[in-house]
Every structure is written in C-alpha cells, then in structure tokens.
Amino acid sequence: MAGPVPELDARAEACADRLREADRVLLASHIDADGLTSAAVASTALERAGISFETVFAKQLDESEVARIAATEYDTVLFTDFGSGQLDVIAPREEAGAFTPVIADHHRPADAETEYHLNPLLFGIDGASELSGAGASYVLARALEPEGGDNRDLAALAVVGAVGDMQNSDGGLRGANAEIVEEGVAAGVLEEAKDLVLYGRQTRPLPKFLEYASDVRIPGISNDANGAVQFLSDLDFDLKADGEWRRWVDLTMDERKTLVSALLRRAIASGVPADRIENLVGTTYTLTAEEAGTELRDVSEFSTLLNATARYERADVGLAVCLGNRQGALDSARKLLRNHRRNLSEGLRWVKNEGTAVEEHVQWFDAGTRIRETIVGIVAGMAVGSGGISRSKPILAFAEKSDAEVKVSARGSHVLVRKGLDLSAVMREASRAVGGDGGGHDVAAGATIPKGTEREFVAEADRLVGEQLK
Numbered sequence: 001m002a003g004p005v006p007e008l009d010a011r012a013e014a015c016a017d018r019l020r021e022a023d024r025v026l027l028a029s030h031i032d033a034d035g036l037t038s039a040a041v042a043s044t045a046l047e048r049a050g051i052s053f054e055t056v057f058a059k060q061l062d063e064s065e066v067a068r069i070a071a072t073e074y075d076t077v078l079f080t081d082f083g084s085g086q087l088d089v090i091a092p093r094e095e096a097g098a099f100t101p102v103i104a105d106h107h108r109p110a111d112a113e114t115e116y117h118l119n120p121l122l123f124g125i126d127g128a129s130e131l132s133g134a135g136a137s138y139v140l141a142r143a144l145e146p147e148g149g150d151n152r153d154l155a156a157l158a159v160v161g162a163v164g165d166m167q168n169s170d171g172g173l174r175g176a177n178a179e180i181v182e183e184g185v186a187a188g189v190l191e192e193a194k195d196l197v198l199y200g201r202q203t204r205p206l207p208k209f210l211e212y213a214s215d216v217r218i219p220g221i222s223n224d225a226n227g228a229v230q231f232l233s234d235l236d237f238d239l240k241a242d243g244e245w246r247r248w249v250d251l252t253m254d255e256r257k258t259l260v261s262a263l264l265r266r267a268i269a270s271g272v273p274a275d276r277i278e279n280l281v282g283t284t285y286t287l288t289a290e291e292a293g294t295e296l297r298d299v300s301e302f303s304t305l306l307n308a309t310a311r312y313e314r315a316d317v318g319l320a321v322c323l324g325n326r327q328g329a330l331d332s333a334r335k336l337l338r339n340h341r342r343n344l345s346e347g348l349r350w351v352k353n354e355g356t357a358v359e360e361h362v363q364w365f366d367a368g369t370r371i372r373e374t375i376v377g378i379v380a381g382m383a384v385g386s387g388g389i390s391r392s393k394p395i396l397a398f399a400e401k402s403d404a405e406v407k408v409s410a411r412g413s414h415v416l417v418r419k420g421l422d423l424s425a426v427m428r429e430a431s432r433a434v435g436g437d438g439g440g441h442d443v444a445a446g447a448t449i450p451k452g453t454e455r456e457f458v459a460e461a462d463r464l465v466g467e468q469l470k
C-alpha cells in the first residue's frame with residue numbers, strides 16, 4: 001500500500017521477504033470476523049505467492065496455544081489478528097528456536113519485541129479505529145504480490161474485517177482503512193455510498209428491517225412489528241413483490257428517498273434528538289462482486305455471518321465462505337447465523353431484564369452460563385445505550401468459560417476513550433492482579449480470570465478506570 005506511512009510498508013516488505021524464505025508456513029488466526037478475514041486475506045496472498053501453508057484458528061493465543069504451535073514442525077508461523085498482545089509468550093519461544101514469528105496484528109503489543117512485527121500501533125496508526133487485523137494482513141498481502149500480481153481485490157475482505165471490529169464511524173472508515181477502501185474501489189470490488197445505516201439492507205424484509213433497527217430508536221417503529229408495517233403501508237409504493245416483502249435492496253432510488261424522508265419526518269415528529277437522527281444516514285460499503293440480496297453483499301451483514309461461524313467453533317465454514325468455496329459452506333453459515341441471532345437476542349433480553357450492577361466507575365453483569373463466552377462481548381456492546389443500561393460507564397461482562405475459568409469482556413465508548421479510558425490496560429492489569437491475563441483495544445478488551453476472583457477483579461478494574469478518567 002503506497003500510504004502516508006512508508007515505515008509500515010517497509011515492515012510489510014520485510015515480513016513478506018521472510019515468508020518467501022520459508023518452505024512452508026503455519027498461519028494462525030483469531031476466531032472472529034476480523035480474524036477470519038485476516039486469514040482469508042493472508043492465505044490468498046500466500047497461495048498467489050506460491051508459498052505453501054496450513055491454517056489454524058484459536059480462540060485466544062495463550063501459553064498453551066503457543067506451546068501447541070511450537071510443538072508443530074513449522075519453523076515459520078504467521079500470526080494474524082493476534083500475536084502482538086502475546087509477544088511476551090511468543091518471544092521466548094523464538095529465542096529457544098521453536099519458530100520464527102511473523103505477526104500482522106492491531107492489538108496493543110505486550111512488553112517484548114520481534115523483528116517481523118507488522119502492527120499499526122508501532123507506526124502511529126490507531127489499531128482500534130484506523131486499521132484492523134484484516135487491514136494489517138492486507139498491507140502484508142500487497143507486499144507479497146508476485147511480479148505483475150494485484151492483490152487489491154482483497155481490500156473487500158479487509159473492509160469486512162474492519163467493520164467486524166466496529167472500526168466504522170459515522171463518517172465511514174478513516175486513516176489507513178480509508179486508503180484500503182480507495183484501493184478496493186479502484187480494483188472494482190467495493191462501493192462506498194451514503195445510505196441508511198440500519199442493519200440488514202440486503203436480507204431483511206422491510207418491516208423487520210425497520211422494527212429491529214435499534215441503534216436509533218424511533219417510537220412506534222423500533223421494536224414495534226405492527227407499527228413498522230403501518231408506517232410502511234402509509235408510503236406510496238408496493239411493499240411486496242410476488243407475495244414476498246421487498247427488502248431495502250429491492251427498492252428503486254426514488255422509493256428509498258421516499259422511505260428515508262418519511263422516516264426522518266417521523267423521527268422529528270416523535271421528538272428524536274437531531275444528533276440521533278443524523279446517525280440514521282452514514283457511509284456504507286458494498287461488495288460489488290457478491291450477489292445482491294445476500295449477506296455477503298453488505299459488509300456488516302457479512303461480518304455478522306462470519307462471527308456466527310467462528311465464535312461457534314466453525315471457523316472452517318466462515319473461511320470457506322470468505323475464500324469463495326461456497327458449495328455447502330454458505331448454507332451451513334446461514335444455519336449458524338440463525339442460531340447466532342437467536343443467541344444475541346436472547347442474551348440481550350436477559351441483560352436488559354437483569355440490568356447491571358453499577359460501581360463508582362464501571363458497571364457489570366455476570367451471565368454465568370446463560371450467554372456463551374465467545375459472544376458475551378457482542379451482547380454487552382449491543383446492550384449499552386439501550387433500555388436502562390447507560391453509556392456513561394464502561395461495561396464489564398462475565399461468562400463462564402470452564403469449571404476453573406471466567407471470561408470477561410469490556411466495552412467502552414469513544415467519548416470515554418477521549419477522556420483517557422484504555423480498557424486494554426485495565427483488562428491486562430486487573431486480570432494479572434487476580435492471576436489471569438487479558439488485553440485488546442482501548443475501547444473494547446477482554447480477559448480470562450480464575451473463577452471466584454470476579455469481585456476482586458471488578459474492584460481492581462473500578463480503581464484503574466477511576467485513575468484513567470481522573
């Protein structure tokens with residue numbers, strides 16, 4: 001990528017050279033939308049460069065996972081979407097001669113160093129909002145291009161990864177991400193537009209599209225099935241085609257304009273504040289090579305589909321979908337998606353019903369076994385700012401991981417980050433204080449702690465957040 005940070009590209013070149021030296025590479029990646037797209041981008045680039053490889057996924061790169069990797073015969077390991085936060089575990093293995101790590105990641109690095117380390121945070125680029133794991137993998141993929149090759153088509157997956165990690169803001173993707181968008185547009189695989197930003201533009205029938213949109217609540221439409229249908233019936237166009245509800249993608253430009261203006265009028269009339277109303281329209285990204293009306297066409301829906309696979313131990317399905325090996329994989333992914341949606345909505349209902357315990361600087365809930373530990377962070381993120389759960393304090397969410405361990409997910413807001421919040425430091429320090437480990441980003445982080453230490457962990461996190469926001 002010929003971006004404004006030549007050092008990042010130079011590091012990518014060094015990493016690419018090292019990978020070309022290897023007989024074969026073990027590619028290890030994280031089990032979420034960003035991790036899957038990272039693996040898809042990296043593996044496609046390795047394949048095109050003629051480097052043989054095998055791909056594995058892990059929920060968390062901890063001591064035992066790194067030991068497992070060290071025990072394989074591979075002497076070159078490419079880590080994508082994790083690795084930086086675990087450098088203190090990886091570096092000693094490298095020194096012991098187990099393998100050479102090449103890392104394309106965007107998480108806060110641990111206190112150790114290695115030569116082939118590609119991370120935006122090392123070059124003054126924000127890893128929480130300007131470049132994702134898939135973005136770092138894309139920068140590496142450009143450096144891996146063989147003579148005359150063109151990997152810019154991989155920008156589409158890199159954007160899915162960035163949006164999957166919530167790097168899309170009201171004004172769209174920024175910084176290094178925006179450059180990747182430009183390359184994807186130039187390569188003809190991406191389209192950027194101003195559009196209604198409600199979730200489900202490609203696949204949701206219009207009434208559900210409006211009813212389920214929860215980011216901006218519109219009285220009488222949001223969470224109101226009859227209200228949504230009534231609102232649509234008052235518009236002057238066909239709502240059904242061949243007896244089926246039409247979707248946002250099925251509407252003509254004029255029909256979309258009609259719907260948007262009616263929605264804005266209703267929002268204003270119902271007293272929705274102007275700054276909330278503005279959030280209804282924003283920058284959207286479309287994968288132009290994918291079929292209209294499918295989850296794969298819209299980056300948000302694509303990333304949710306991927307989370308529905310990888311966070312349920314079916315990363316193989318998500319990777320196959322990313323790589324275009326669709327026979328069977330897409331059907332399986334859709335089944336997993338229905339299950340994921342049900343889990344999200346049941347989890348969200350439970351949290352709203354239960355509420356959070358509010359401390360001086362943080363709020364928290366303990367879902368025990370009611371919410372799967374791999375999605376408790378997504379649920380926590382969706383819960384804040386809705387129902388009785390305030391956005392003004394970071395939220396900590398506990399879920400059981402095993403008989404001995406508890407997973408914690410933490411979510412903040414950009415407003416709090418601007419005031420000094422850094423959840424990756426909070427998760428790391430508070431978890432280490434109780435015998436666990438954690439890390440992540442300033443605005444979203446996680447940890448694993450021993451069962452029974454939750455109270456002590458909350459107290460420690462509360463103290464640390466208090467210090468940061470002082």
Ligand code: C5P
Nearest residue numbers: 032034164165166167377381411443444
């Ligand atoms: O490993 P990791 O980068 O995957 O974690 C990303 C997680 O953090 C995602 O679940 C994403 O939704 C969350 N996140 C967030 N808000 C942000 C950035 C990330 O909730 N601004």
Ligand code: C5P
Nearest residue numbers: 164199300303304307341344378381382
């Ligand atoms: O699952 P994922 O982390 O990709 O979800 C990202 C965002 O998409 C959620 O925070 C939520 O606002 C939205 N979403 C939704 N309906 C779903 C799944 C996700 O509105 N069924």
Ligand code: C5P
Nearest residue numbers: 377409437438439440444445446447448
């Ligand atoms: O799992 P969750 O979506 O809450 O993860 C949020 C962030 O925290 C991710 O970036 C993840 O990689 C990081 N994390 C971590 N160590 C853990 C758990 C999560 O660094 N033990």
Ligand code: ZN
Nearest residue numbers: 034081133165
């Ligand atoms: Zn990521």
